[in-house]
Amino acid sequence: MLAKHSCRALALALAFTLPAAAQPVTEIVVQYPYGDVFKETHNRLVEEFAKTHPGIKVSFRAPYKDYEDATQRILREAVTGTTPDITFQGLNRVRALADKQVAAPLDDFIKAETDFEAQGFHKAMRDAGSIGGKVYGLPFAVSLPIAYFNLDLVKAAGGDPAALPTSWDGVISLAAKIQGLRPGVHGIAAEWPISGNWLFQALVFENGGNMMDAGETKVAFDDEAGRKAIGTLARLVTETKTPNISGNDMRTAFAAGQVGVLLTTTAYVNAFTRQIGDRFTMKTSLFPGLTQGLSRLPAGGNVMMITAASAEKRKAAWEVVKYWTGPRGGAAMVETTGYMAPNAKAADHLADFYKRNPNQYTALAQLPYLTNWYAFPGDNGLKITDVIKDHLQSVMDGKRTAQANEVLTEMARDTQALLPAGK
Amino acid sequence: MTNAVLTTGASTLPSTGKRRRPHEEVASWLLVAPAASLILLLLIAPLAAVLGLSFTDYQLGARAWSYVGGANYAALANDPVFWRSVGNTATYAAIVVLGSTGLGLGVALMLGRSSFLTQVWRTVFFLPVMGSLIAMAIVWEFMLHPTFGLINAALGLFGVAPVNWLQNGDTALGVLAVIGIWQQFGFNMVLFLAGLSAIPQSLHDAAEMDGAALAWDRFQLVTWPLLAPVTLFVVVISTIRSFQVFDTVHALTKGGPNKATEVLLYTMYAEGFEFFRTGYAAAIAVVFVMAMLLLTLAKVFIAEKRIHSQ
Numbered sequence: 224m225l226a227k228h229s230c231r232a233l234a235l236a237l238a239f240t241l242p243a244a245a246q247p248v249t250e251i252v253v254q255y256p257y258g259d260v261f262k263e264t265h266n267r268l269v270e271e272f273a274k275t276h277p278g279i280k281v282s283f284r285a286p287y288k289d290y291e292d293a294t295q296r297i298l299r300e301a302v303t304g305t306t307p308d309i310t311f312q313g314l315n316r317v318r319a320l321a322d323k324q325v326a327a328p329l330d331d332f333i334k335a336e337t338d339f340e341a342q343g344f345h346k347a348m349r350d351a352g353s354i355g356g357k358v359y360g361l362p363f364a365v366s367l368p369i370a371y372f373n374l375d376l377v378k379a380a381g382g383d384p385a386a387l388p389t390s391w392d393g394v395i396s397l398a399a400k401i402q403g404l405r406p407g408v409h410g411i412a413a414e415w416p417i418s419g420n421w422l423f424q425a426l427v428f429e430n431g432g433n434m435m436d437a438g439e440t441k442v443a444f445d446d447e448a449g450r451k452a453i454g455t456l457a458r459l460v461t462e463t464k465t466p467n468i469s470g471n472d473m474r475t476a477f478a479a480g481q482v483g484v485l486l487t488t489t490a491y492v493n494a495f496t497r498q499i500g501d502r503f504t505m506k507t508s509l510f511p512g513l514t515q516g517l518s519r520l521p522a523g524g525n526v527m528m529i530t531a532a533s534a535e536k537r538k539a540a541w542e543v544v545k546y547w548t549g550p551r552g553g554a555a556m557v558e559t560t561g562y563m564a565p566n567a568k569a570a571d572h573l574a575d576f577y578k579r580n581p582n583q584y585t586a587l588a589q590l591p592y593l594t595n596w597y598a599f600p601g602d603n604g605l606k607i608t609d610v611i612k613d614h615l616q617s618v619m620d621g622k623r624t625a626q627a628n629e630v631l632t633e634m635a636r637d638t639q640a641l642l643p644a645g646k
Numbered sequence: 647m648t649n650a651v652l653t654t655g656a657s658t659l660p661s662t663g664k665r666r667r668p669h670e671e672v673a674s675w676l677l678v679a680p681a682a683s684l685i686l687l688l689l690i691a692p693l694a695a696v697l698g699l700s701f702t703d704y705q706l707g708a709r710a711w712s713y714v715g716g717a718n719y720a721a722l723a724n725d726p727v728f729w730r731s732v733g734n735t736a737t738y739a740a741i742v743v744l745g746s747t748g749l750g751l752g753v754a755l756m757l758g759r760s761s762f763l764t765q766v767w768r769t770v771f772f773l774p775v776m777g778s779l780i781a782m783a784i785v786w787e788f789m790l791h792p793t794f795g796l797i798n799a800a801l802g803l804f805g806v807a808p809v810n811w812l813q814n815g816d817t818a819l820g821v822l823a824v825i826g827i828w829q830q831f832g833f834n835m836v837l838f839l840a841g842l843s844a845i846p847q848s849l850h851d852a853a854e855m856d857g858a859a860l861a862w863d864r865f866q867l868v869t870w871p872l873l874a875p876v877t878l879f880v881v882v883i884s885t886i887r888s889f890q891v892f893d894t895v896h897a898l899t900k901g902g903p904n905k906a907t908e909v910l911l912y913t914m915y916a917e918g919f920e921f922f923r924t925g926y927a928a929a930i931a932v933v934f935v936m937a938m939l940l941l942t943l944a945k946v947f948i949a950e951k952r953i954h955s956q
Contacts, residue, residue: 298707606921
């Protein structure tokens with residue numbers, strides 16, 4: 224009896240409330256990594272988005288711990304069919320999700336847009352999340368390798384803080400001078416272990432090389448560009464005695480004022496600014512050795528991919544992706560994190576911000592060099608990253624620094640052995 | 647610990663020899679059913695799944711997989727990383743078992759006589775066993791830091807040049823083993839203390855009367871032989887625990903530099919969850935389980951032999 228009554232009451236209540244919500248609301252579930260970095264960004268964007276898009280409700284799952292966790296979870300959820308509608312993944316994981324058909328291609332959505340280019344979604348931005356000519360994701364937060372200088376050490380070594388070197392020769396000779404200043408001070412540290420081969424890719428790409436040939440059948444990093452890349456790393460060891468320490472230790476040492484030049488991702492600009500305070504002056508500068516028209520740099524950071532199953536959800540998810548990676552989303556992200564926005568129009572909202580934070584501007588100046596962070600094809604794609612890291616280690620710890628070219632040949636051979644045979 | 651008690655207990659149970667009536671048989675099956683089905687569900691079934699996976703090329707998240715026979719095992723046999731990993735695990739286990747057993751016994755002997763201070767020391771030495779190893783690994787990381795670490799600073803007082811402990815391929819595995827000893831010896835100490843307390847004082851007195859005047863003589867004559875079963879247990883448990891080393895490797899070295907600290911469980915983790923080669927990781931898991939099984943069988947075999955010979 225009671226149940227019947229309450230049922231009727233519920234039906235009545237529904238009948239009264241339904242007309243109020245004239246538009247059916249589509250809920251889009253989103254999951255992103257690094258909650259401590261991005262939480263503020265996403266919460267702010269949800270508020271802004273709700274004002275202009277009443278038909279779509281964005282909600283979040285608990286953030287992924289890091290990119291590894293993000294990929295593991297999305298792959299597991301793909302098996303059980305419980306993926307969120309939009310997932311944020313590391314830019315080098317696009318391939319794994321595209322190959323396993325976890326993420327939907329976005330080309331049809333992009334074609335349907337009328338003034339996509341004019342909204343700041345330039346070609347390099349679309350390329351960063353594409354595999355085999357199809358766009359699977361749009362980058363949200365992007366980082367590039369840059370140089371951080373400790374100006375106090377630069378001055379002490381007789382360098383000019385107003386004209387920091389941009390060529391490898393210039394940077395290495397300055398670093399060698401800093402190295403000799405006093406014990407415990409390192410001239411230069413390059414965070415080569417970061418994500419396995421990201422910095423190596425940067426060195427290959429800046430010399431105009433590629434990781435694989437155009438057909439993705441053969442390793443291509445063992446050519447002249449690759450030899451220059453590994454040669455540069457070897458020079459750091461022989462000419463500047465770069466320390467053989469982990470990336471983490473490099474960053475702590477830099478923040479402690481013991482490193483003259485640090486080469487790593489832009490993502491740390493905010494963290495360093497906070498940690499250093501006024502103990503010394505830090506200045507960011509272009510990644511050394513860039514040549515206009517030839518060099519490219521791999522984009523780190525994360526990308527938004529649509530993993531919703533139904534066409535209706537995908538359509539709503541596309542609106543979310545467009546807003547987040549568009550000018551407004553990009554501007555909000557830059558203001559709340561240390562990353563930069565890939566969208567060309569985001570900077571329109573950020574003129575003041577970059578004036579106040581010139582160290583953030585370096586990455587933006589490198590935007591024309593942006594290309595995608597290469598992921599190797601096939602089932603062993605991530606294993607290859609590890610193989611490359613081990614070979615580079617033997618150059619960086621001094622064991623085989625003198626035989627850098629042989630290491631490169633072996634690295635290419637071992638990589639080739641792990642690539643799909645039939646391809 | 648319970649394991650040892652159970653196996654020794656079961657082997658000494660006298661068999662009744664009587665034929666049970668049918669309804670008793672049904673009842674006995676019913677009684678073991680809950681435990682048996684739990685074992686089947688929680689142990690046998692997952693093991694069978696892993697064994698099955700190890701014969702496929704399954705990748706995490708893949709929609710399809712195919713049967714590849716023994717290809718994963720053949721690849722393992724030719725994989726230098728795997729053999730490096732086996733070698734490292736064996737080296738690590740050897741150092742940690744010797745170190746933590748020796749230190750555990752030594753400390754237990756020194757703490758033998760109970761007083762207030764003994765209680766304090768016992769707690770102090772047991773603390774690392776109770777703490778979370780991952781949290782303590784981070785503390786170790788700070789102490790071992792190449793530039794501002796406590797250990798290099800202390801060595802610097804004696805004029806020793808700073809060593810980059812975890813980034814140097816020659817020292818990294820040794821350092822991890824020292825952390826392993828530090829973490830495990832407290833547990834072994836407690837086991838030895840229990841063993842020592844079971845040795846009656848009268849035996850020592852008798853030995854002394856018979857001319858064993860030195861403490862070392864009494865240790866050789868009385869303590870050591872009577873501690874043998876405890877020692878065996880400690881060695882086996884320490885071996886199994888050392889084979890399971892993972893937390894410190896994951897937190898401090900990630901198997902590096904250049905695979906110098908790659909151990910079996912870490913290789914399995916990296917293959918399965920970093921490279922997503924699930925089938926291959928399953929093959930490593932099978933090899934690992936087999937090794938553990940052999941160790942356990944060896945323990946049971948030796949333990950039974952001892953009991954029968956007594």
